[in-house]
Amino acid sequence: xxxxxxxxxxxxAVTGNRARSLLTMLGIIIGVGAxxxxxxxxxxxxxxxxxxxxxxxPKTVAIWPGKNGPEQGAATxxxxxxxxxxxxxxxxxxxKTISYVTPVIFMPGxxxxxxxxxxxTVSGTTPDSYINxxxxxxxxxxxxEQDELNGRQVAVLGPDTARDxxxxxxxIGKRIDIGNQKFTVIGVLEAKGSQFFQNMDExxxxxxxxxxxxxxxxYVDMVGTMATGDTADAINDIQFLLRRRHHxxxxxxxxxxxxxxxxxxSAEQAQEILGTVSTSLTAFITMIATVSLVVGxxxxxxxxxxxxxxxxxxIGLRKALGANRNDILLQFLIEAIVLTLLGGIIGLxxxxxxxxxxxxxxxxxxxxxxxxxxxxxMAAALLMAAGTGLAFGIYPARKAAELNPIEALxxx
Amino acid sequence: xxxxxxxxxxxxxxxHKSYFNEQVETPVLFDINLRIDxxxxxxxxxxxxxxxxxxxxxxxxxxxxxxxxxxxxxESTEEKTEDELARIRSSSxxxxxxxxxxxxxxxxxxxxxxxxxxxSGTHPSQxxxxxxxxxxxxxxxxxxxxxxxxxxGGQQQRVAIARALVTEPGVIFADEPTGNLDSAAGKHVxxxxxxxxxxxxxxxxxxxxxxxxxxxxxxIRIMDGRIVADDRTFERRIASQVKELK
Numbered sequence: 247x248x249x250x251x252x253x254x255x256x257x258x259a260v261t262g263n264r265a266r267s268l269l270t271m272l273g274i275i276i277g278v279g280a281x282x283x284x285x286x287x288x289x290x291x292x293x294x295x296x297x298x299x300x301x302x303x304p305k306t307v308a309i310w311p312g313k314n315g316p317e318q319g320a321a322t323x324x325x326x327x328x329x330x331x332x333x334x335x336x337x338x339x340x341x342k343t344i345s346y347v348t349p350v351i352f353m354p355g356x357x358x359x360x361x362x363x364x365x366x367t368v369s370g371t372t373p374d375s376y377i378n379x380x381x382x383x384x385x386x387x388x389x390x391e392q393d394e395l396n397g398r399q400v401a402v403l404g405p406d407t408a409r410d411x412x413x414x415x416x417x418i419g420k421r422i423d424i425g426n427q428k429f430t431v432i433g434v435l436e437a438k439g440s441q442f443f444q445n446m447d448e449x450x451x452x453x454x455x456x457x458x459x460x461x462x463x464x465y466v467d468m469v470g471t472m473a474t475g476d477t478a479d480a481i482n483d484i485q486f487l488l489r490r491r492h493h494x495x496x497x498x499x500x501x502x503x504x505x506x507x508x509x510x511x512s513a514e515q516a517q518e519i520l521g522t523v524s525t526s527l528t529a530f531i532t533m534i535a536t537v538s539l540v541v542g543x544x545x546x547x548x549x550x551x552x553x554x555x556x557x558x559x560x561i562g563l564r565k566a567l568g569a570n571r572n573d574i575l576l577q578f579l580i581e582a583i584v585l586t587l588l589g590g591i592i593g594l595x596x597x598x599x600x601x602x603x604x605x606x607x608x609x610x611x612x613x614x615x616x617x618x619x620x621x622x623x624m625a626a627a628l629l630m631a632a633g634t635g636l637a638f639g640i641y642p643a644r645k646a647a648e649l650n651p652i653e654a655l656x657x658x
Numbered sequence: 659x660x661x662x663x664x665x666x667x668x669x670x671x672x673x674h675k676s677y678f679n680e681q682v683e684t685p686v687l688f689d690i691n692l693r694i695d696x697x698x699x700x701x702x703x704x705x706x707x708x709x710x711x712x713x714x715x716x717x718x719x720x721x722x723x724x725x726x727x728x729x730x731x732x733e734s735t736e737e738k739t740e741d742e743l744a745r746i747r748s749s750s751x752x753x754x755x756x757x758x759x760x761x762x763x764x765x766x767x768x769x770x771x772x773x774x775x776x777x778s779g780t781h782p783s784q785x786x787x788x789x790x791x792x793x794x795x796x797x798x799x800x801x802x803x804x805x806x807x808x809x810x811g812g813q814q815q816r817v818a819i820a821r822a823l824v825t826e827p828g829v830i831f832a833d834e835p836t837g838n839l840d841s842a843a844g845k846h847v848x849x850x851x852x853x854x855x856x857x858x859x860x861x862x863x864x865x866x867x868x869x870x871x872x873x874x875x876x877x878i879r880i881m882d883g884r885i886v887a888d889d890r891t892f893e894r895r896i897a898s899q900v901k902e903l904k
Contacts, residue, residue, distance in 0.1 A: 248782060251775045262763065563759045566720060568748020568776040568825075570741045651720050655759065 249580075252573075256581040259553070260588065270549040271589030273542025274634065278590045278627045281535040282597025285623035287604055288527055294615050295520055299513045302379060306513045307344065307480050309469040309488075313509060326507035328465035329492065332458070335466065337487055343480040344473055346374040349466040351457040355425025357450060359411040366407050368424055368450045370457020371470075378470050386418040386433030389453050393432075397455040401429040406447040408434045424450070427460055439612075477512040484510050531623075539630055542589070543638035550582050550642035561646050562654025575647040582639025583632050590631030594624060665732030667828060667860060668694040668717060673726035675712055675883075686712045687883045690726070694862065696828065699855040701863040701874035701891075709883040711833065714864045718751050718831045719743045731828065748776045752822035756834035758814040760806040760821075766793060767802045770820045777825050792820040796850055812843025819850055829860040836870055848873045849897035873897060 260267045311329040332349075339347045353368040373390050382388070383402065393400050401422060408417050408431075417431040429452060438446035473480035485506070489496050494505050554561070561574055598619065608615045673690035676683045686709045694700055704710040715721035716728065719735070722743075728735045730746070738746070752773065760769045770789040774780045780788060793802050796816040806814060815835060822830045832851060836844035852873060855861050863874050871877050872895045879887040 248775075251782075559759065560761060563761075564772070564776070565744065566718075566747065566753050567773040567821075568744055570744035570776075572741075573744075573776055652715055655755070 249576075252576050252580045253584065255577055256584040259581050260584055266549065267585060267588075270545055271542075271585055271592065273538060273545045274586050274589030274631050275593040275596060277535055277538030277542050278593030278631055279597040279600065280538065280593075281531055281627040282594050282619070282624055283600045283604070284531045284534075285528070285620040286597065286601040286618060288524060288531075289618040289620045290601075290605065290608070290615055292520065292524055293618050294612055296517065299517055299520075302513050303472065304513045304517070305473045305477060306378060307471050307473055307477060307484070308511055309338075309471070309484060310509045310511075311465070311467070311507065313506060327467075328463075329507040330469060330488075331465050334488060334491055335469065337491060338469065338471070338484065341480075341483050341487060343475060343483045344471045346377050346470075346472050348372045348375040348378055348470045349454055350375075350468040350470065351454065351461060351463060352467045353424060353452065353457050353461060356423075357407075357411070358423040359417075359420065362411045364407060364410055366404075366410075366448055366450055368401075368452060368457075370452050370454045370461075372454045375451075375470060378472055381438065382436050383433035384436045385416065386431070388433055389451065393453045394455050397459050398453060399427060399429045399456060400432045400453065402433040402435060402451040403431060404435050404445075404447040404449045405437045406445065407450060410448075424452070425460070473512070477514050481510050481512060528623075535627060535630065539634045542586070542631075543634040546582055546585055546635060547638040547642060549585075550578060550639055551645070553581070554578065554642050554646045557646075558649065558654045558657040561649050562651045562657065565649070565651035566655060571647040574649075575643045578643035578646045579636065579639045582643065583635035586631045586635030586639075587628065590628045593631070594628065665729070666693045667696040667698075667731060668692065669729045670717075670723075671727040671729075673713075673716065673723045673728060675709070675716060675721075676724045685883060687716075687723075690885060692878070692885070692888075694829075694860070696860050697855075697858055699852070699861045699863070699873075699875045701865060701871035701877045702880060703865055703868070703871040703877055704880035705866055708880045710864050710866075710880045713880065714831055714833060714862065717862065718753060719746050744776075745778075748773065749779065749825065750828040752825060752827040752830050754815070754818050754822050754830065754832040754835045756837040758811070758818045758838070760814055760817055762805075762807050764806055765802070766798060766804050766806060766809070766817050766820075769806055769817055770824050773821060773825050780825070788824055789820075792824040793817075795823055795854075796820045810843070811839050812846055815839060815843070815847050816850065819847070819854075823854070823859075829862060830854070831862050831864070833864045834866070835863070836865075836867075844870075845897050848895075852897055869895065 309330065312326040330349075335347060335349045338344065348371055351370040353370055355368075357364045357366055357368065372394055373388065376388055384405070386402075388402055389398075389400055392398075401424070403411070403417060411417065411422065412420065417434065420431050421428050422431060423429075435447070435449075435451075471480075486496070488494075488508050489506065492507055494507065496505075564574060564577075601619070602617065605615065605617045670690050670692045673687060673692070674685070675687040676685045678684070690713060702710045702713060712721065716723050719730075719738075730750070735743075735746070761772065767786070767789050770792055771785050774785045774788060790799070790802065793799055796819050798813060798816055798820065801809060801813060806817060809817065815838075819830075819835075822832075830851075835847050835851070839847060848870070851861055851863070855875075861874070863871065865871050872891055872893065875891055875894065877887070877889055877891055878885055
């Protein structure tokens with residue numbers, strides 16, 4: 247018997263009882279659908295985050311005071327909030343392995359224009375930050391070295407902040423209150439959307455010097471910089487420098503930073519962390535898929551056993567007409583595989599459809615959230631589905647193949 | 659015995675069959691010595707429980723004897739494996755059953771094609787042509803695309819005969835082929851079997867009815883597992899000449 251004939255018979259058997267076939271396949275459909283959906287969402291999220299990292303520039307290195315990294319407005323929770331001083335900044339600027347050292351001070355106080363009020367974050371930063379994270383002004387201009395040197399009271403607004411405070415009228419030249427000081431708006435930033443779940447369009451940038459003077463601080467909240475070469479070298483240099491300046495005994499082994507009163511992170515490290523996260527996510531999805539495919543497989547085995555009993559006479563007839571054990575074995579085995587593979591394909595399409603739905607919704611909230619699929623996961627899910635058919639179809643198929651033709655023909 | 663042109667189609671020597679149920683032996687056939695030549699039309703007749711069906715199953719390679727010898731076309735069949743027996747069933751014998759045993763919700767042509775799926779001698783491209791030829795032989799050309807369950811009992815049995823013919827087997831076994839039919843349909847089926855015999859087919863008919871058996875040229879009577887008579891049919895019935903009883 248030709249394989250093609252066997253497949254034809256199997257397809258006929260599967261399509262002959264559509265409702266039952268569909269119910270039988272349900273476990274496989276859900277399993278494969280879930281895998282396709284989850285891996286696709288994972289892929290999309292990864293591309294969003296990787297896109298943000300690469301927009302940030304993989305050479306970006308950030309330094310925060312304290313052990314636990316960025317905790318804005320949580321100075322009281324961070325006993326080392328004042329560990330990075332202006333003198334540290336000057337020392338960092340002398341390092342060869344980094345360039346564009348841009349300190350940041352977050353200014354406290356409410357932002358006001360007339361009766362409009364906003365809790366937007368006000369960052370005092372040097373014009374170098376516009377090189378680290380390239381951005382342009384769509385209206386007016388960005389602050390420059392002159393503003394910096396003179397400590398001018400000027401402000402650049404994110405587009406959302408501009409709209410919140412000024413509606414549709416132009417904010418350029420208008421004066422706003424930050425805390426108890428007056429600032430003149432000189433520019434509006436281009437829209438950037440969200441980065442790391444932070445709205446980049448809702449912020450105010452002022453010259454660093456202005457922020458430093460007005461807050462009367464000698465320490466900074468954050469330092470952004472760029473590695474000139476290898477980021478690992480840059481991180482080493484920064485850690486060495488700050489530990490020496492802060493009299494911290496360097497850790498003797500590994501990367502332990504327990505004694506540090508600062509934290510250094512690079513975009514590259516973030517990428518690596520993301521890689522680890524996505525690996526554990528994949529392992530988790532694989533586990534779910536395996537469980538659902540096993541459950542689905544037991545369903546397939548059940549229904550195949552019923553099919554063998556139901557078609558006992560047919561099996562007897564086929565044997566009487568000359569079918570050998572292998573012909574019967576293959577017929578039922580292929581029927582099981584056709585069931586699971588078909589279920590797999592339906593699940594795949596369902597997963598892709600659901601993913602399209604998710605993309606439709608998510609792209610409204612997340613910039614750069616695009617339709618992405620993991621082809622390897624899709625192929626693996628289909629293969630696993632077919633493998634399930636093989637594994638769980640073999641027992642019923644053997645049962646069918648071993649039937650005695652005379653008894654099978656007499657079966658009522 | 660070596661394979662010879664003059665060897666009988668079927669030859670059994672001291673054939674014995676017992677069924678075993680929890681080590682209790684139930685003998686069914688005793689000492690069957692039989693010789694059937696190619697081209698014969700033989701009826702195996704006996705009451706139910708006489709062992710006639712068991713004999714047919716053994717002769718048709720669906721079952722194996724407990725002891726004794728069975729030579730088919732001059733060849734011993736004792737050492738055959740299950741798959742070798744399947745191959746002989748595919749190539750050399752075919753069956754017509756009392757309950758037709760057609761695949762339900764399947765067209766006439768697909769039912770008739772079924773044995774060819776397992777027949778190594780038929781290329782897939784020849785299947786349709788062979789099936790149509792067999793369907794024509796039973797006069798159902800205009801019903802070829804009908805589903806089996808859309809046909810009357812008589813028509814279904816004719817499809818089963820077409821299915822038995824399609825592989826051009828050495829022998830056709832018909833197990834009570836008229837048992838589930840009314841007399842008119844039964845007469846038609848017997849007429850077809852007699853025509854096939856005229857054309858040279860070997861037919862072994864199993865029945866408990868004297869009138870059905872009398873359509874064959876030779877009647878072997880079985881009682882309690884033994885052959886009690888083996889004669890030429892005294893007054894042979896020719897189905898095409900019998901007036902319908904209705």
